[in-house]
Amino acid sequence: MNKEIRAIRGVRDLLPGELKKWRFVEKQAVSIFEAFGFEEIRIPIIEEAGLFQRSVGLYTDIVEKEMYIFSDKKGRTLALRPEATAGVVRAYVENRLFDSQRIQRFYYSGPMFRYDRPQKGRYRQFYQMGVEIFGGATGYYDGELIFLLGKILSNIGFKDYSFEINSIGCDKCKPAFTGKLSNYLNERISSFCSDCKIRAQHNILRVLDCKNNECRQILRDAPGITDFLCEECRHHREEVYKYLAIFSIPYRETNLVRGLDYYTRTVFEVKIQGDENAVAGGGRYDNLVYQLGGPSTTAVGFAIGMDRICELLENPGKEEESIWVIFLGERAFSEGIPIINNLREKNIKTIVDYDKRSLKNYLKVADRQGIKKVFILGEDELSKRSFLYKDMNNGTQQLIPFEKIVNILKVNL
RNA sequence: GUGGCUAUGGUGUAAUGGCAGCACGAGAGACUGUGGCUCUCUUGGAGCGGGUUCAAAUCCCGUUAGCCACCCCA
Incomplete structure (x- = not known):
């Protein structure tokens, strides 16, 4: 590397x-x-x-x-x-x-x-x-x-x-106040912490904000902005x-x-x-x-x-549901893609993978990714003009005919 | 900018100066169109650069980065 x-x-x-x-x-x-x-x-x-x-x-x-x-x-x-x-x-x-x-x-x-x-x-x-x-x-x-x-x-x-x-x-x-404050600080400058000594020069108001106990003591009687x-x-x-x-x-x-x-x-x-x-x-x-x-x-x-x-913030955690589509084979892919694109037109989040892997591998990945809805299209489904919908939560499967797919999903989602 | 702590596979972590190990993850298989459980196998690591030593993850120096406190700020 x-x-x-x-x-x-x-x-x-x-x-x-x-x-x-x-x-x-x-x-x-x-x-x-x-x-x-x-x-x-x-x-x-x-x-x-x-x-x-x-x-x-x-x-x-x-x-x-x-x-x-x-x-x-x-x-x-x-x-x-x-x-x-x-x-x-x-x-x-x-x-x-x-x-x-x-x-x-x-x-x-x-x-x-x-x-x-x-x-x-x-x-x-x-x-x-x-x-x-x-x-x-x-x-x-x-x-x-x-x-x-x-x-x-x-x-x-x-x-x-x-x-x-x-x-x-x-x-x-403000100038009247910072002038008075400056006088007050300068009279006691040796008692302040080193940070405050620098603050007194450049950004005098910050001295008032110091967390050092000794500085706070001295500041108790310092002029307060409220009075000015x-x-x-x-x-x-x-x-x-x-x-x-x-x-x-x-x-x-x-x-x-x-x-x-x-x-x-x-x-x-x-x-x-x-x-x-x-x-x-x-x-x-x-x-x-x-x-x-x-x-x-x-x-x-x-x-x-x-x-x-x-x-x-805690992570809100609730994953947006998406549909994961698995194509098995060339014919399934070319016939299925237009239907899938139609889902996307309807704003249904649909992820397609077509990577010449085994069905088993796809399902394993789906499981690990926490994907809940998987659509499978292979030769068997193609002959029935349907997708096989698998619910990863409980493993149930059902065939959904191509022409009904949008309607069913709209109701389900 | 000042001071301190830390640094080991992708992640989380072990190991008197003496064979770098474990868990999870990831990949493959058992199971070729069906995931989760289980089992088997595989993968992959010392931030970087020097030094000490027969030997360094371990000690020293430098550096880089993260974290903590300060400063300041969102």
């Missing part, structure tokens, strides 16, 4: 067995998205690197350390998308989709790329489904998304999930909570901070109980459309981590 070529680090093949779950989740999610009036959008997987630098943020881990970035043959600096929101906003602006009369809802699905260290639930090529709402300014829209997200999780069978929510303020109030939120942000936050109450969605208010620069006001994440990783996360980004060259437009969105969701 030649040397085997293997998939590169952090990427994987999704094989048919696994994909049954994926397709189930995708179907559920899409039907809910559409029920809420979201429309699909498809955007490129590669973009100018600058798009992500300007939106996600130059000093975020995603852009600084995790982005697949390269030059094309013309020397343009491109990147594999590490997330989708930036691209959707770019598309929204570029295609002049902004419409002051209408609030617009989009959903997307596809692979994202981050050069992370791989682990379970964490891949270099991973899949997200997500939504974005443009133009909805009130807290209702944040609430709608959280409601919709919870609905998807429930519908695919999760009972115990919990939302964490926070508000990180807007352009007006401006009137509008405060009001917005209350609105969100009001809608969550109306939708009866349980949530916890935490110090959640997300590692993307574009977020304003609401940020949220959801975890499935017993699992550390967030399966979905999102928030509001009221400045991003403007930053990327569009008119000032409020927006809010989230993304679901498909890999993580599917890893937590």
